[in-house]
Every structure is written in C-alpha cells, then in structure tokens.
Amino acid sequence: xxxxxxxxxxxxxxxxxxxxxxxxxxxxxxxxxxxxxxxxxxxxxxxxxxxxxxxxxxxxxxxxxxxxxxxxxxxxxxxxxxxxxxxxxxxxxxxxxxxxxxxxxxxxxxxxxxxxxxxxxxxxxxxxxxxxxxxxxxxxxxxxxxxxxxxxxxxxxxxxx
Amino acid sequence: xxxxxxxxxxxxxxxxxxxxxxxxxxxxxxxxxxxxxxxxxxxxxxxxxxxxxxxxxxxxxxxxxxxxxxxxxxxxxxxxxxxxxxxxxxxxxxxxxxxxxxxxxxxxxxxxxxxxxxxxxxxxxxxxxxxxxxxxxxxxxxxxxxxxxxxxxxxxxxxxx
Amino acid sequence: xxxxxxxxxxxxxxxxxxxxxxxxxxxxxxxxxxxxxxxxxxxxxxxxxxxxxxxxxxxxxxxxxxxxxxxxxxxxxxxxxxxxxxxxxxxxxxxxxxxxxxxxxxxxxxxxxxxxxxxxxxxxxxxxxxxxxxxxxxxxxxxxxxxxxxxxxxxxxxxxx
Amino acid sequence: xxxxxxxxxxxxxxxxxxxxxxxxxxxxxxxxxxxxxxxxxxxxxxxxxxxxxxxxxxxxxxxxxxxxxxxxxxxxxxxxxxxxxxxxxxxxxxxxxxxxxxxxxxxxxxxxxxxxxxxxxxxxxxxxxxxxxxxxxxxxxxxxxxxxxxxxxxxxxxxxx
Numbered sequence: 137x138x139x140x141x142x143x144x145x146x147x148x149x150x151x152x153x154x155x156x157x158x159x160x161x162x163x164x165x166x167x168x169x170x171x172x173x174x175x176x177x178x179x180x181x182x183x184x185x186x187x188x189x190x191x192x193x194x195x196x197x198x199x200x201x202x203x204x205x206x207x208x209x210x211x212x213x214x215x216x217x218x219x220x221x222x223x224x225x226x227x228x229x230x231x232x233x234x235x236x237x238x239x240x241x242x243x244x245x246x247x248x249x250x251x252x253x254x255x256x257x258x259x260x261x262x263x264x265x266x267x268x269x270x271x272x273x274x275x276x277x278x279x280x281x282x283x284x285x286x287x288x289x290x291x292x293x294x295x296x297x
Numbered sequence: 298x299x300x301x302x303x304x305x306x307x308x309x310x311x312x313x314x315x316x317x318x319x320x321x322x323x324x325x326x327x328x329x330x331x332x333x334x335x336x337x338x339x340x341x342x343x344x345x346x347x348x349x350x351x352x353x354x355x356x357x358x359x360x361x362x363x364x365x366x367x368x369x370x371x372x373x374x375x376x377x378x379x380x381x382x383x384x385x386x387x388x389x390x391x392x393x394x395x396x397x398x399x400x401x402x403x404x405x406x407x408x409x410x411x412x413x414x415x416x417x418x419x420x421x422x423x424x425x426x427x428x429x430x431x432x433x434x435x436x437x438x439x440x441x442x443x444x445x446x447x448x449x450x451x452x453x454x455x456x457x458x
Numbered sequence: 459x460x461x462x463x464x465x466x467x468x469x470x471x472x473x474x475x476x477x478x479x480x481x482x483x484x485x486x487x488x489x490x491x492x493x494x495x496x497x498x499x500x501x502x503x504x505x506x507x508x509x510x511x512x513x514x515x516x517x518x519x520x521x522x523x524x525x526x527x528x529x530x531x532x533x534x535x536x537x538x539x540x541x542x543x544x545x546x547x548x549x550x551x552x553x554x555x556x557x558x559x560x561x562x563x564x565x566x567x568x569x570x571x572x573x574x575x576x577x578x579x580x581x582x583x584x585x586x587x588x589x590x591x592x593x594x595x596x597x598x599x600x601x602x603x604x605x606x607x608x609x610x611x612x613x614x615x616x617x618x619x
Numbered sequence: 620x621x622x623x624x625x626x627x628x629x630x631x632x633x634x635x636x637x638x639x640x641x642x643x644x645x646x647x648x649x650x651x652x653x654x655x656x657x658x659x660x661x662x663x664x665x666x667x668x669x670x671x672x673x674x675x676x677x678x679x680x681x682x683x684x685x686x687x688x689x690x691x692x693x694x695x696x697x698x699x700x701x702x703x704x705x706x707x708x709x710x711x712x713x714x715x716x717x718x719x720x721x722x723x724x725x726x727x728x729x730x731x732x733x734x735x736x737x738x739x740x741x742x743x744x745x746x747x748x749x750x751x752x753x754x755x756x757x758x759x760x761x762x763x764x765x766x767x768x769x770x771x772x773x774x775x776x777x778x779x780x
Contacts, residue, residue, distance in 0.1 A: 253414035257419035409731045
C-alpha cells in the first residue's frame with residue numbers, strides 16, 4: 137500500500153508568526169503527523185502550494201488536477217483548506233482508477249487541541265477501502281465530494297440538503 | 298450513521314497515578330477525543346471493562362462478544378489493548394451484518410505525542426466503508442483481523458508472514 | 459500569598475482566526491493554565507483589555523496603571539503582548555509597595571508547543587521573591603523593566619546594550 | 620547567568636511503560652523543555668540518576684550532594700521525584716554560596732496536560748532572585764526546603780503545620 141499525499145495548504149498547516157502577529161500557511165504537517173502515528177504504509181508527500189483556500193484560483197485547481205493525473209499512485213490523499221475544498225474536488229472528476237480523498241482541519245495541527253490528527257486518520261482509513269472516486273473526509277464522515285458542503289457558521293461539513 | 302463504541306481498556310485509556318507512581322487504565326478517552334474532533338455522526342460509548350489486555354480472560358472475551366451481539370447498531374468500534382487485540386477479535390467471528398473494527402494505541406491518548414487520535418480516526422474512516430467482518434485498524438493500515446499480528450519488538454502491527 | 463493577574467491580551471491569549479475572521483485575542487489563558495499547574499496560592503484574574511499590544515494606546519496604559527494602583531494586592535502579574543511590553547512597563551513606575559512582573563509568550567498558549575506555561579511559571583516564581591519594582595520575565599530571565607528590550611528579529615528579550 | 624541542572628529522575632521524566640515493561644524513568648526532559656521555552660541563559664544538564672524517588676537511598680543523596688558541591692556554578696536547579704524531594708533537600712544544607720531550587724511534577728512532562736513546564740519556569744524564576752539556600756518550587760509556590768511537605772493524598776506541596 138502506497139499513498140501520494142498532495143498538500144495544498146489550508147488551516148491544517150497554519151503557523152503563528154510572532155513578528156507579524158498573524159497566522160500563515162507553513163510547511164505541510166502531514167509528514168510529522170504520520171511519523172507521530174507510526175504509520176507503516178509507504179507514502180510520498182508532494183507540496184503543490186501553500187495557500188489559504190479562500191485565495192485559490194482555477195489555475196491552482198488545474199495544477200492540482202495535473203499533479204493527481206501524473207501520480208504513479210492510485211491512492212491520493214489531498215490536504216486542503218476547508219473553505220473551497222468542494223470546489224477543488226469538483227475539478228478532479230474523471231480520473232479513472234484514482235481514489236482521491238480530501239481532508240483538512242478546522243484548527244491548525246500545531247494546536248494542542250485540534251481535529252487534524254483525527255481527520256487525517258479518517259481519510260487514510262477510508263482511502264484504502266473506497267472504490268475509485270472523489271471523497272471528502274471531515275468531522276468523522278466520509279462523503280462523496282458532490283454530496284457535501286461546508287456549513288461555515290457551524291464550522292463543520294454536512295450533507296447537501 | 299450511528300456507531301456503537303465498546304471500550305475494553307488498554308493503553309489508549311491509561312492515566313498516570315502519582316500516588317502509586319504507575320500507569321493504570323482510566324476512563325474511556327474516545328468520547329473526549331470525538332468531541333475534540335467535532336464528529337457529526339451519532340454514537341454511544343459503552344464501557345465494558347477497563348483492563349490492560351494482557352490481563353483479559355476468555356470470560357472477558359465472551360462478554361465483549363455478547364455486548365456486540367446485543368448491540369442494535371451494525372457499526373461497532375472497539376477500543377482495546379494492543380497485546381491481545383487479535384485474540385479478542387478471533388472471538389467475534391460469525392456475527393452477521395456487523396462491521397467490527399478494533400483500534401487502540403501504543404501511547405496513551407493523554408500524552409502530548411500519541412497515535413490515539415490518528416488511530417481512532419482511521420478506524421472510524423474504515424468502519425463506515427467496509428463490508429461486514431472483523432478488522433483491526435492500527436499504524437494507518439486496516440487489516441482483516443485474521444491476517445495481522447502485533448510485532449511487539451517493533452511496537453507495530455504487521456501482516457502475518 | 460495572593461496574586462492579582464491583570465490581563466491585557468497579546469499573543470499568549472491568541473486564538474486561531476482564518477482569513478475571513480476578524481477577532482484574534484481570545485479569553486485570558488492564565489486561569490486555565492494555573493488550574494492545569496494546580497497552583498495553591500490565591501489569585502484573582504482581572505481582564506482589562508484583549509489587545510494585540512501593537513494597538514495599545516497611552517489611554518490603555520493609563521487604564522492599566524489605574525487598575526494596578528487600585529488593586530488591594532501587592533503582587534501583580536501582568537500578561538501582555540510582547541511588542542510593547544516595555545512601553546507599558548514604563549508607565550508603572552512609582553507605585554510604592556507593588557511588585558509588578560510582566561510576562562507573555564511568543565507562541566500562543568493554545569499551541570501544542572509553546573513558551574506560555576514556562577513564562578507564566580517563571581513570572582510567578584520571581585514575583586513572590588522580588589522586592590517592589592517593575593520587572594519583565596521572558597525567555598527564562600527576569601529583568602528590571604528598564605534594562606530590557608525585545609529583539610524582534612530573534613523573537614526574544616535581551617538586556618539593553 | 621548560568622545554571623547547572625542536576626536531574627535525578629522522578630515523575631517529570633517518566634515515560635510510558637506497559638505491563639510487560641521494566642523501565643519507567645526516561646531521559647531528562649529539562650533540556651527539551653528549555654528549548655521549547657527558548658530560554659536565553661546558559662545552562663548545563665547533568666543527569667546523576669534516573670530513579671523514582673521512592674527508591675532513592677542515602678548513597679544516592681550523598682552523590683547528589685557531591686555533584687552540587689563540585690559544580691562550578693552557584694545556581695543549581697534539581698529535578699527530582701516529589702515523594703522524597705524534601706529528604707534529599709535536607710542533605711544539601713551547608714553549601715555556602717549555592718542557591719539550590721528543587722522542582723519536579725505530579726504529571727509527566729510528556730503528557731498533554733502537565734504541570735512540568737510551569738514548575739520548571741517557577742523554579743528558574745525564583746532561582747535567579749533568591750539568596751543562597753535550599754528551596755522547593757512546587758504548585759506555584761517557592762518554599763524554604765525545611766518549611767514544606769508533600770500532601771500525598773492531595774497531590775500537592777503545603778507548608779508544614
């Protein structure tokens with residue numbers, strides 16, 4: 137079992153910069169989190185961009201699609217900001233054989249209390265079992281990407297009405 | 298989606314007791330961890346025992362089987378000590394319709410660095426996607442319970458040779 | 459032994475805000491941190507403002523001085539943003555009998571890795587031993603407030619040249 | 620300012636051990652904790668033993684005294700198990716010029732919630748301000764070592780009646 141992790145930024149990778157008193161997207165956290173969890177599958181981490189997903193463009197999404205299409209692996213985990221996760225997912229349909237699971241977090245992985253570890257685990261658990269397609273794993277649920285939306289006020293993902 | 302979590306103790310729930318300078322099994326951590334991860338599925342936590350799994354008996358295993366069989370839910374997550382997780386799993390075959398996933402951790406959930414959140418996420422991600430059967434989710438892998446063993450020296454689960 | 463903690467905001471109390479959010483300094487963390495440390499002295503926490511210290515004005519500083527002067531306690535701990543900590547400290551001279559120690563942190567207290575607990579401990583340890591005056595406890599050092607400056611590039615406090 | 624840290628083991632340095640393991644006190648945590656706090660004073664860490672303090676002998680205490688007496692530094696921080704901290708402190712009287720502060724923790728430093736960082740900070744804050752003597756810094760209080768005892772039932776240090 138081998139997974140390609142494509143990282144696009146988002147809250148999960150945010151760090152705090154004291155010198156500007158603000159948060160920005162830092163290095164991908166998925167590698168350190170996998171080490172802490174002592175995972176035994178093979179994986180490679182490919183950092184494609186480090187963006188707050190509110191700032192992602194169609195060009196960014198085309199780039200992510202190109203990287204997924206070019207991947208030798210069929211199991212693709214994408215860490216991504218939550219605000220436009222479904223928009224990027226919509227750009228990844230029609231890639232035969234690929235199992236693509238998006239995840240991210242509402243609280244940065246560097247916080248003492250965070251959903252990052254759990255979400256990443258949930259995405260990995262589903263990724264190795266699901267048939268090809270595009271999915272979002274958030275709040276402990278695994279959704280087909282077309283069936284889910286972010287409820288911003290409640291800070292969670294929900295089925296579309 | 299509704300999950301029954303049956304907790305049997307194990308490292309994941311260990312606490313430190315200063316007055317005896319030792320570790321013991323404390324209250325189940327799965328509830329607080331689910332809250333921290335802000336999960337949106339329904340679940341109920343049923344604490345069946347609080348044991349280091351080295352001390353579990355066949356009676357304990359019969360009790361766990363009875364609780365799983367009696368559960369109205371089909372999705373069953375069992376948190377359990379790692380040392381005899383496969384032995385307990387072997388007692389749970391032949392329960393039609395039940396998807397049963399075991400998980401636990403090598404480091405207590407209360408530690409600053411721990412595999413507990415990730416493992417729990419991995420188990421939940423797999424549980425909702427797998428067909429009925431008995432599985433073990435550890436080290437980021439989801440195994441049919443009959444196909445895996447703990448490598449104690451390396452502190453990880455591996456496929457049987 | 460009784461301490462009054464006056465909180466003015468700063469990085470120590472920062473919460474995560476995403477790009478679409480407007481607030482950033484959250485509730486004072488000193489109370490929860492004291493509870494976690496199981497302190498046995500008496501204390502009261504008085505939240506005077508919740509500001510990034512770059513945005514503090516002379517009116518804010520006059521208010522802090524007034525609150526310190528009005529305090530029935532002689533031991534005063536002030537949690538404060540690091541950028542203008544020395545400026546506020548300069549407003550607090552000439553309050554007879556008061557031992558005043560400022561501290562804060564470079565990384566928010568809510569992070570998994572943070573200097574907040576240590577700094578707070580250092581300030582409390584010094585506060586109960588020092589003679590009246592105004593001090594800054596940062597980076598494990600306790601300085602008379604007039605003898606120290608923040609080195610922003612290095613994210614630390616240093617003696618003035 | 621230069622501190623010698625003498626480490627003797629205790630809960631602060633405890634690692635997780637399962638029921639089949641034999642060791643329990645791990646490597647001294649003071650170095651990693653100082654790095655995380657970004658301290659700017661000079662220090663050297665000397666690991667003298669790694670013991671649960673219930674198992675310390677008079678020979679152990681004589682060794683600690685010898686190491687303190689031999690230290691070129693006057694500022695001595697000792698991390699030590701809490702159960703016999705006062706007994707060891709009683710062996711360290713009569714060392715002219717030395718400021719000696721003991722600390723430790725009720726919860727291991729490796730836990731997500733712990734008093735270790737705060738206690739270490741408190742000890743460092745007091746150490747640099749106190750006159751020569753032997754002290755214990757626990758629960759946010761700094762006591763002359765002869766004036767304090769551990770209340771085991773309440774897991775805290777208190778003034779002697």
